[in-house]
Structure formats: C-alpha cells, structure tokens
Amino acid sequence: MVELKNIKKTYNKGSIIAVEDISFNVDKGELFGLIGPDGAGKTSIFRMLTTLMIPDSGTASVNGFDIVKEYKAIRNCVGYMPGKFSLYQDLTVEENLSFFATIFGTTIKENYDLIKDIYVQIEPFKKRMAGKLSGGMKQKLALSCALIHKPTVLFLDEPTTGVDAVSRKEFWAMLKKLKQQGITIIVSTPYMDEAILCDRIALIQAGKILSLDTPEKIVTNFQDKLYAVKANNTYKLLTDLRKFSLTNSCFAFGEYLHVTFSENISENTVTAYLEKLGHTNIEFKTTIPTIEDCFIKLITSP
Amino acid sequence: MAETVIRTEKLTKRFGDFVAAHELTFEVDKGEIFGFLGANGAGKTTAMRMLCGLSIPTSGKAMVAGFDVFTQPDEIKKNIGYMSQKFSLYEDLTVSENIKFYAGIYGLSIKQIKLKTEELLTELSLKNEAKVLVSELPLGWKQKLSFSVALVHQPKVVFLDEPTGGVDPVSRRNFWDLIYYAADKGVTVFVTTHYMDEAEYCNRVSIMVDGVIAALDSPTNLKKQFSSDSMDDVFYKIARGAKRSE
Numbered sequence: 091m092v093e094l095k096n097i098k099k100t101y102n103k104g105s106i107i108a109v110e111d112i113s114f115n116v117d118k119g120e121l122f123g124l125i126g127p128d129g130a131g132k133t134s135i136f137r138m139l140t141t142l143m144i145p146d147s148g149t150a151s152v153n154g155f156d157i158v159k160e161y162k163a164i165r166n167c168v169g170y171m172p173g174k175f176s177l178y179q180d181l182t183v184e185e186n187l188s189f190f191a192t193i194f195g196t197t198i199k200e201n202y203d204l205i206k207d208i209y210v211q212i213e214p215f216k217k218r219m220a221g222k223l224s225g226g227m228k229q230k231l232a233l234s235c236a237l238i239h240k241p242t243v244l245f246l247d248e249p250t251t252g253v254d255a256v257s258r259k260e261f262w263a264m265l266k267k268l269k270q271q272g273i274t275i276i277v278s279t280p281y282m283d284e285a286i287l288c289d290r291i292a293l294i295q296a297g298k299i300l301s302l303d304t305p306e307k308i309v310t311n312f313q314d315k316l317y318a319v320k321a322n323n324t325y326k327l328l329t330d331l332r333k334f335s336l337t338n339s340c341f342a343f344g345e346y347l348h349v350t351f352s353e354n355i356s357e358n359t360v361t362a363y364l365e366k367l368g369h370t371n372i373e374f375k376t377t378i379p380t381i382e383d384c385f386i387k388l389i390t391s392p
Numbered sequence: 393m394a395e396t397v398i399r400t401e402k403l404t405k406r407f408g409d410f411v412a413a414h415e416l417t418f419e420v421d422k423g424e425i426f427g428f429l430g431a432n433g434a435g436k437t438t439a440m441r442m443l444c445g446l447s448i449p450t451s452g453k454a455m456v457a458g459f460d461v462f463t464q465p466d467e468i469k470k471n472i473g474y475m476s477q478k479f480s481l482y483e484d485l486t487v488s489e490n491i492k493f494y495a496g497i498y499g500l501s502i503k504q505i506k507l508k509t510e511e512l513l514t515e516l517s518l519k520n521e522a523k524v525l526v527s528e529l530p531l532g533w534k535q536k537l538s539f540s541v542a543l544v545h546q547p548k549v550v551f552l553d554e555p556t557g558g559v560d561p562v563s564r565r566n567f568w569d570l571i572y573y574a575a576d577k578g579v580t581v582f583v584t585t586h587y588m589d590e591a592e593y594c595n596r597v598s599i600m601v602d603g604v605i606a607a608l609d610s611p612t613n614l615k616k617q618f619s620s621d622s623m624d625d626v627f628y629k630i631a632r633g634a635k636r637s638e
Contacts (some may be wrong), residue, residue: 281587342565344593383486
C-alpha cells in the first residue's frame, strides 16, 4: 500500500540530513509505527508521503501512485493528521468537519459511520470554536477531519504527544477499530510503550532506520541476558552498578534498573558487591526486554 | 525533621463558576523529587502557576520557599527555578549568552555570572559549544542546558513542566541523572510528566483528577494501595474516571 525506496531528504542546501536512504513497505490494512525521538525524521517521511514535500532522491508510492508524478491522486485518497494542530481555529467543530468533507466532495452524513465513535465524544461541543477546544478534543476533531473522506491510508504524526496516559490508551483503542475497517495506518510516536500496539514498527533515529520488524521479533533479537535490579536508594544503585567492572549497560526502567553484564554472572557476585557498598533490600531477577531496551541498545552500541 | 519547602492548605482557584483546583493540601520536603501527575485538564497547570507566584489563589494558604503566594509572589519568583519544554531558552542566542542572560535576570553580579558560566559549561561538557546558537543544539542538550539555567540562581525549589518530552530514551535518562544529582544536593524538584516510568523515579507522587488531589504517596505505597504492578496501572485506575478534559 505504501512503498519507499532509498528516500533521502536534506534541508538547508544539503547541510542537514533529515532522512537518509530509507526504504520500507507497508501492507494493506497494516498498522505501522514509526518510533523515534524528535529529529529522527518522522515528520519528513510523513510530509513526503502526503506529497507536501519532494524527496532529494529515491522513489515512493502510496496506494500505487507515485508521490511526485501523481501527487493529486494521492491527496484524494489519504488522510493526514499533522503533529501540529492545523484545523481552522476560528471555525466551529462542525464547520471544520463540514469544510473538509466538502473539499473532498463528500458530506458528513455520507461517511458518518466511520467517524461516529470518535465524533460523538465531541459532538456536544459542535458549536464551539476549534481554537477553544481542549487538547484531547482537538485531537479527536483532527482525527475526524482526517477520516471524513474515507481515506485508504491514514497518516498520523505524533497523535499522542503531550496527551495523558488515559487518553493515549483511548486513542490507541480508536486506531484498532479503524484498522478493523480496513484502513491502512501509519502512525509515529516518541512513546516506546505504544510500539507494541502496532503490527510492525520501524525504530528510527537521526534519519536512519535502526530496526524494522514486528515488535515481538525486535524483542526476540535482543540477545543479551537482561536483569532487573532494585534496592533502597535507586540513584546510588545506578551510580554503583555503572562502576561495577562487569556491567555492560545500566539504565533506569521505572522502579527497577535494567542491567546487562559482559559475561555470565551469578546473582551472588552482584549482591555481594552491592551489599559491601551498603545497599539494602536488594532484589535481583531476570526480566524480559521491552522495545525501549531494544532502542537503547541500538543507539548506544557502537 | 526534614525542612518543608512547599506547604499548601486547602489551596483553591476558581475561574467564575469553574473550580480549576479544589482544596489542595500537601507538603514537599527539601531535596525531595515530587511527581505532580494528572490527566489533561485536571488542574496541574493552574496549581503550578499558583505555586510559582504567577496566579493568585482564590482561597486557602500556600508557602513556597518560605514565602506566601498571596502576599509575596515576587519573592517566590526570585527563589524558584522554572523549566518547561515549550519555553526556556532563546534559540537565537548562543549557549553562553543564554546562561549570561538568565544569570543577569536573576540578579547575579558580573563576577558571579562569569564564574557560573564557566562552571555550567564545564559541568555540561559544553565548553566547545559555548559560542554555538542554541537552535543548533540537539534537543537532549537543550533540555540539559535549560535545566541548568533554571538552577543558575541556586533556587530552593525547581518546577519542571514536562521536561523530557520528545527526546530519545537515553537522553531522557541522562536528564533524570541531572534531576537526581540536583535533589541529592538539596534542591527540591517538582516535576510533571506523561511518562509513567518517570513517576517511579519520584520520591512521592500526587495524582490530580478533576481539580482535586485523588492520591498522594510514594510509588511503592500507591502500587500497594491500588494492587497494581506499575504506576501506569495506578494512574489508569485513578484517572480513567475523570469527568473533565481541560
């Protein structure tokens, strides 16, 4: 459904590389995630695929249409929710929605089924100016506007950034429903915990794909034995474990530290070292890596 | 007993009929990392603005860094640090210009400014970037710099409003190393975040729902109380019933 071949994009006369030689495919009906921090190149990829920007080199197609030669056809069949709120602040909720429907030659009524679950939540405020909506409501309106012409591919650029953990869960539940209706979705996010909700993900950093696979496979590819360690004073534990001669990597993960060692190690060796330094209530166990562990390993390994 | 740096009692802010923050009562100790969580629209920003001396409460009491939010808001502003992800540094000034600017604003002497600039550039390993425009720094470095700038006048308490948005997981953790380091030196850290793993790094966490503090305790105790294995789950259990969203 979406195909990128050796796409490259630079800014500032080539001095800033936004996207470097990126290739990947997204299948029909797939929920595909671009996972990476600010500056990774996520937005540049979206702008090229939605024909708002032309790549320096490489080719790409959406729904079979070339992003450069057939940009008009693409614009008719994709929905795009940019990272920055881009609806008309001085139009009401209803006016915004009907504006987008009209532009695409349809009506709210015709495709109401598709947006119903999302739109009913903001419908009580349909006479309110879009600029006066809360963050969560703006997000729902933007999604409704991106869907109103029944696109085949939906591009969502960081839809959950700055959104609280409960609303984020709700948003992903909405995406799952849309996916069931056969819409192909490409979504970007800086939240690593959202990666597991995608069918496949590309982990990207500084314009390059670090890894591309199903979340399960990416986790399986993490070969090191990973341990979770906890003690009374987390900060001291972190600094002491980083000084330990056999420690390979050590990062905070919620209430535990996630640690890998350069060789097979027994629990006793580590706890003895820590006890000598005055740590108490030491807990030491193996743990299953998360996508975030994998990402950290990919960007820290030479 | 630990020194109390923030103390509020039934702190309330109304906008007309709307009660943005309702009877907030809590204390934060010196050197504590205090996580201030809540759903969008729960009233976090309103509460923070009152504590920073930017918004006069409707009723209640609050002392921050030894000053009263009703009568001494300007003293509070001089004695706290503030960093938000949205606004902190001037992109079109260099690294050292930003440090000098903030140090000057907070009334440091020319001699102190010079010393402080040197000190920060060394601490952050930014000596070679001193003359680089902030706009050219990677986001992770910008965040570290704006945190240090927020501490330039050695405030008793620093308010961090979603400080780590958008950076990679390693930079995010490096930033928390700075927070731990500052707290270790006795600075009180008051921080908001949407990353629930970061809630676990706090000594205590408060969770606001619809203008009130619905829960306040250490992450360990909160997890026990709500029979959850993570703060993410605790937050979900508390905040999913929220009626309002901003």
